[in-house]
Amino acid sequence: MEFSRRDTLGLGLGAVALTMLPMPVVAAADDRIAEFTGGADMADSGLTLTAPEIAENGNTVPIEVSAPGATAILVLATGNPEPGVATFNFGPLAAVQAASTRIRLAGTQDVVAVAKMADGSFAKASATVKVTIGGCGG
Amino acid sequence: MAASALVGASGFGNWARLAAQQKLTQDQLLQFDTYGNISLIHVTDIHAQLKPIYFREPSINLGVGANKGHVPHITGADFRKAYGIADGSPSAYALTYNDFASLAEGYGRVGGLDRVSTIINAIRADRPDALLLDGGDTWHGSYTCHHTEGQDMVNVMNALKPDAMTFHWEFTLGSDRVNEIVEGLPFAALGQNIFDAEWDEPAELFKPYKFFDRGGAKVAVIGQAFPYMPIANPGWMFPEYSFGIRDEHMQDMVDEVRAAGADVVVVLSHNGFDVDKKMAGVVSGIDVILSGHTHDALPEPVLVGKTHIIASGSNGKFVSRVDLDVRDSQLRGLRHKLIPVFADVIAPDPVISKLIDEQRAPYEAELAEVIGQTDELLYRRGNFNGTWDDLICDALLSEREADIALSPGVRWGPSLLPGDDITREDIWNVTSMSYGAAYRNEMTGEFLKVVMEDVADNIFNPDPYYQQGGDMVRVGGMGYHIDITKPQGERISNMTLLKTGEAIDPAKTYTVAGWASVNEGTEGPQIWDVVESHIRKMGTVTLSPNNSVQVSGA
Numbered sequence: 001m002e003f004s005r006r007d008t009l010g011l012g013l014g015a016v017a018l019t020m021l022p023m024p025v026v027a028a029a030d031d032r033i034a035e036f037t038g039g040a041d042m043a044d045s046g047l048t049l050t051a052p053e054i055a056e057n058g059n060t061v062p063i064e065v066s067a068p069g070a071t072a073i074l075v076l077a078t079g080n081p082e083p084g085v086a087t088f089n090f091g092p093l094a095a096v097q098a099a100s101t102r103i104r105l106a107g108t109q110d111v112v113a114v115a116k117m118a119d120g121s122f123a124k125a126s127a128t129v130k131v132t133i134g135g136c137g138g
Numbered sequence: 139m140a141a142s143a144l145v146g147a148s149g150f151g152n153w154a155r156l157a158a159q160q161k162l163t164q165d166q167l168l169q170f171d172t173y174g175n176i177s178l179i180h181v182t183d184i185h186a187q188l189k190p191i192y193f194r195e196p197s198i199n200l201g202v203g204a205n206k207g208h209v210p211h212i213t214g215a216d217f218r219k220a221y222g223i224a225d226g227s228p229s230a231y232a233l234t235y236n237d238f239a240s241l242a243e244g245y246g247r248v249g250g251l252d253r254v255s256t257i258i259n260a261i262r263a264d265r266p267d268a269l270l271l272d273g274g275d276t277w278h279g280s281y282t283c284h285h286t287e288g289q290d291m292v293n294v295m296n297a298l299k300p301d302a303m304t305f306h307w308e309f310t311l312g313s314d315r316v317n318e319i320v321e322g323l324p325f326a327a328l329g330q331n332i333f334d335a336e337w338d339e340p341a342e343l344f345k346p347y348k349f350f351d352r353g354g355a356k357v358a359v360i361g362q363a364f365p366y367m368p369i370a371n372p373g374w375m376f377p378e379y380s381f382g383i384r385d386e387h388m389q390d391m392v393d394e395v396r397a398a399g400a401d402v403v404v405v406l407s408h409n410g411f412d413v414d415k416k417m418a419g420v421v422s423g424i425d426v427i428l429s430g431h432t433h434d435a436l437p438e439p440v441l442v443g444k445t446h447i448i449a450s451g452s453n454g455k456f457v458s459r460v461d462l463d464v465r466d467s468q469l470r471g472l473r474h475k476l477i478p479v480f481a482d483v484i485a486p487d488p489v490i491s492k493l494i495d496e497q498r499a500p501y502e503a504e505l506a507e508v509i510g511q512t513d514e515l516l517y518r519r520g521n522f523n524g525t526w527d528d529l530i531c532d533a534l535l536s537e538r539e540a541d542i543a544l545s546p547g548v549r550w551g552p553s554l555l556p557g558d559d560i561t562r563e564d565i566w567n568v569t570s571m572s573y574g575a576a577y578r579n580e581m582t583g584e585f586l587k588v589v590m591e592d593v594a595d596n597i598f599n600p601d602p603y604y605q606q607g608g609d610m611v612r613v614g615g616m617g618y619h620i621d622i623t624k625p626q627g628e629r630i631s632n633m634t635l636l637k638t639g640e641a642i643d644p645a646k647t648y649t650v651a652g653w654a655s656v657n658e659g660t661e662g663p664q665i666w667d668v669v670e671s672h673i674r675k676m677g678t679v680t681l682s683p684n685n686s687v688q689v690s691g692a
Contacts, residue, residue: 056335056369
């Protein structure tokens with residue numbers, strides 16, 4: 001009887017996804033943030049990032065950002081080879097400065113959102129999303 | 139004179155049993171000064187144990203981060219000291235592991251839903267409108283439950299008339315079957331975190347909460363299903379559903395029920411204890427969390443802020459009674475008792491006994507068949523290993539001709555005493571599931587390390603929201619060292635192939651046998667057949683002491 005590697009245990013989404021993220025990737029995310037903020041300070045309130053603690057499927061992870069009064073929100077997957085995920089722009093007629101989307105995560109990593117407020121200030125929020133090969137609950 | 143006659147007449151074993159049970163009466167176990175205006179009855183994690191069983195609590199149950207050294211992460215003598223429990227007492231037998239086999243001889247089996255029914259009836263006699271709340275993991279875990287796809291448990295639980303339920307292993311019946319049962323349930327199926335996977339919106343079939351008018355107050359019961367179902371269990375069996383902790387949504391639900399006039403908010407949770415503790419600190423406005431999943435049994439509530447967390451054990455071993463005094467939309471007081479279900483002390487409810495027997499009757503011959511005997515105490519609970527899984531790993535190594543065996547760190551499964559027969563039912567009680575194929579596979583040493591690190595992080599991540607609530611994967615044929623304080627990737631070291639004593643080589647390939655893969659299409663014989671075949675060959679089960687896991691940072 002033949003068994004492939006992916007038939008093992010609970011090991012669906014690939015062991016390779018679990019290695020630590022290389023530093024250059026994280027640096028790329030920092031560059032994107034600097035580009036978006038022009039190096040300005042970021043407050044740690046005013047922006048809500050909602051993401052699952054553990055991804056049910058790393059290929060499609062639902063996230064939501066909300067920042068009342070924002071003109072734009074940048075979303076980054078700091079551990080992806082290409083960390084930029086999306087930038088949501090809100091015009092003056094937007095009723096709610098919130099958006100939800102699904103993102104693909106290459107492994108356990110921090111998802112970071114940065115909001116640009118109407119007054120030119122910035123806010124940042126981050127959440128660690130774990131991508132696991134699955135275990136077993138009690 | 140009377141004492142010596144007792145000894146002379148009955149011999150030591152019976153004497154111990156009589157003496158133990160003389161100290162214990164049904165009235166004592168049920169004694170409760172009815173309090174306030176509302177009663178909650180909590181049962182959870184029954185895992186389809188219709189009949190009385192033995193269940194040994196863990197000797198090792200380590201907490202990490204802020205939870206290190208706090209309940210439920212204390213065991214044995216430390217646990218007894220924390221709660222003022224005397225050695226050898228009924229509570230010592232029910233709540234700790236020491237001298238388990240000899241105390242079990244004295245105090246007998248625990249659980250049985252006919253005994254649970256007697257307790258429920260007694261509470262309802264005090265308070266006819268007491269709420270019975272089932273924390274889930276009910277329709278999984280036995281031969282009859284597997285063969286009836288949960289119907290045996292549904293039939294018996296329905297007769298106990300619960301008011302609400304939440305879920306975990308139920309979903310491993312597959313979403314079609316779960317939907318079919320839930321659509322016909324005569325009580326509320328709750329889960330504020332059960333979402334439609336496609337739309338990421340609350341699932342229609344499962345309501346987030348239900349109101350009950352009790353004792354002149356409005357009680358809101360919010361359900362919280364196991365958050366990590368598609369990760370810890372095979373998501374392909376219920377692809378329409380998404381879960382997660384979703385504490386923001388929980389806060390919304392608490393606010394919503396308060397705005398709608400709830401006087402008291404109860405969460406019926408399958409989060410696991412540490413997750414509930416964290417959630418109680420994040421979400422405001424919850425009065426009581428009835429906690430399940432991690433199988434902890436605590437004789438007192440744990441208070442986080444204003445939230446009381448109640449842990450009611452597993453396998454039908456305990457029933458919690460929680461009386462509340464709710465006046466002017468405020469919880470003024472709470473009285474709680476964790477009632478151990480001593481099966482020889484609490485009289486069975488004959489109506490439920492008959493119903494249980496009816497469920498089992500078609501399978502009685504298969505259930506009762508004796509496969510072998512055990513010289514060992516067979517138990518499962520413990521963070522790293524238990525003798526049942528030692529036996530299961532031995533069976534995998536031998537029957538599947540593997541170098542290394544892996545057995546999932548689940549926390550269900552009753553115990554057997556030295557000298558007991560091992561029946562087919564006993565084997566199914568520790569193995570039955572809808573994805574029990576025993577795979578046999580090649581893995582590199584590097585990949586094995588990744589597996590071990592991944593599972594270790596599911597239990598020892600210092601943030602409870604990243605814990606899945608199981609124990610460490612059990613390993614046969616390989617030893618290792620674990621430092622539970624390290625981050626993922628650095629906890630596991632000194633992996634050693636036991637048969638040669640050589641270090642595991644990251645580049646080398648090993649034959650690994652295991653079971654309970656969450657992957658679709660896993661092939662192999664069912665684990666219960668593998669274990670049965672192994673036990674038949676052994677005749678009488680004996681095990682060598684398992685010293686292959688070395689732990690530091692505890």
